[in-house]
Amino acid sequence: MKTVASGIVVHNGGTADAPVVIDASNISDGYVMIRALSDKRLKVMIQCPGGIKYTYNLRGDNTWEVYQFSDGNGEYKIHVYREAASGKYAALASSSFDVILKDINAPFLHPNQYVNFTENSLAVRHVAKICTEKMKDIERIEAIYHYVITNISYDHQKAATVKSGYIPDIDTVFQTQKGICFDYAALMTAMLRAYGIPTKLVVGYTGDEYHAWISTFSKESGWVEGAIFFNGTDWKLMDPTFASSANSSKEIMNYIAKTSNYTAKYIY
Numbered sequence: 001m002k003t004v005a006s007g008i009v010v011h012n013g014g015t016a017d018a019p020v021v022i023d024a025s026n027i028s029d030g031y032v033m034i035r036a037l038s039d040k041r042l043k044v045m046i047q048c049p050g051g052i053k054y055t056y057n058l059r060g061d062n063t064w065e066v067y068q069f070s071d072g073n074g075e076y077k078i079h080v081y082r083e084a085a086s087g088k089y090a091a092l093a094s095s096s097f098d099v100i101l102k103d104i105n106a107p108f109l110h111p112n113q114y115v116n117f118t119e120n121s122l123a124v125r126h127v128a129k130i131c132t133e134k135m136k137d138i139e140r141i142e143a144i145y146h147y148v149i150t151n152i153s154y155d156h157q158k159a160a161t162v163k164s165g166y167i168p169d170i171d172t173v174f175q176t177q178k179g180i181c182f183d184y185a186a187l188m189t190a191m192l193r194a195y196g197i198p199t200k201l202v203v204g205y206t207g208d209e210y211h212a213w214i215s216t217f218s219k220e221s222g223w224v225e226g227a228i229f230f231n232g233t234d235w236k237l238m239d240p241t242f243a244s245s246a247n248s249s250k251e252i253m254n255y256i257a258k259t260s261n262y263t264a265k266y267i268y
Contacts, residue, residue: 001109001193002119003066005033013080013093020080020093023064027099030069030107032078037062041083042092049074054266056113057165068107069099070200070267105198105217114167114268115201117190123174124194137197137218144191152187153178185212192216198223204265 006025014020018038026033036042038060046054048071058065058080069076077096081089101107111117117124130147131140155178168186173179179187185201192199198217205211217223 001111001196003031003033003110003112005035005064011093011095013095015092018060018082018092022078022080022093022095024095024097027069027097028102028106029110030099030101030103031066031110031112032069032076032097033064033066034058034078034080035062035064036060036080036092038082041089043081043083043089045079045081047077047079049076052266066110066112068110068112068268069101070107072104073100074098108198108200108217109193109196111190111193112268115170115186115189115193116167117170117194119194121174121190121194122171123187123191126174127191127195131195136220138220140195140197141192141216141218144188144195148184148188148191151177152184155179155183182212185214189214201268202264202266203268205263 004026005023007023008025009023009027011022011024012019013022014036018036018040020036021034023033034044036058040060042058042060044056044058044065044067046056046067046069048054048069050071052071054067054070056065056067067078075096075098078094079091080093082092084090103109119125126147127144130143135143152173158178159180162180166182168179168183170187170190173183173187182203189199189201192214200215201212202215203210203212206213215224
């Protein structure tokens with residue numbers, strides 16, 4: 001599911017010393033692409049139809065970045081801001097789009113800033129070794145899940161030092177075989193999306209702790225919001241970090257089976 005800036009529907013904005021280009025050619029596929037050139041920090045704010053606002057960083061090196069429409073069909077408002085004096089930001093460009101998706105699951109099939117992968121990513125190439133065309137979606141989900149929880153270890157040092165604005169690097173996590181909850185969720189999301197399985201990377205809270213987990217879609221069961229494991233009767237919450245860290249202990253599996261323990265805030 002490649003993302004492209006097709007150049008068919010383009011909104012130009014910004015200033016002479018900080019031009020901004022918003023490519024809306026493929027909004028029906030669930031994403032928009034933005035690039036800008038600036039020596040100052042940039043932010044993108046996307047206001048969804050339901051009112052929730054997503055804020056992202058935007059590189060100022062004039063390369064394209066992908067932002068998804070997580071809230072389904074409706075009007076999205078996009079604002080680009082540039083850092084001004086005293087760490088405050090001033091409006092640089094804005095556009096609004098009436099999004100009608102070809103496929104309601106499209107935003108959760110493509111790479112984006114938080115789930116950044118290509119067909120050549122090491123993690124994506126590895127999926128072909130653990131999944132086959134003959135598998136059902138549920139079997140592929142289970143195979144990828146078990147790969148992640150048995151091969152990736154929780155990085156306590158990274159968890160203690162990670163800074164605000166951190167974005168997972170899929171291949172670094174795959175190669176080092178360690179990471180924090182955000183890394184687990186992003187890695188598994190990338191591997192599932194690369195195989196054509198719609199997957200949401202969800203960021204929110206478990207109790208008072210900030211956390212990341214995933215929800216996924218199968219042709220057999222539709223969207224399973226916060227689940228991973230089907231034993232023929234029950235789904236278990238799709239939280240690869242907890243399952244890995246506790247070696248799938250009975251207590252942890254009981255905890256992650258209760259969706260009431262989780263409060264979603266953002267979906268990527």
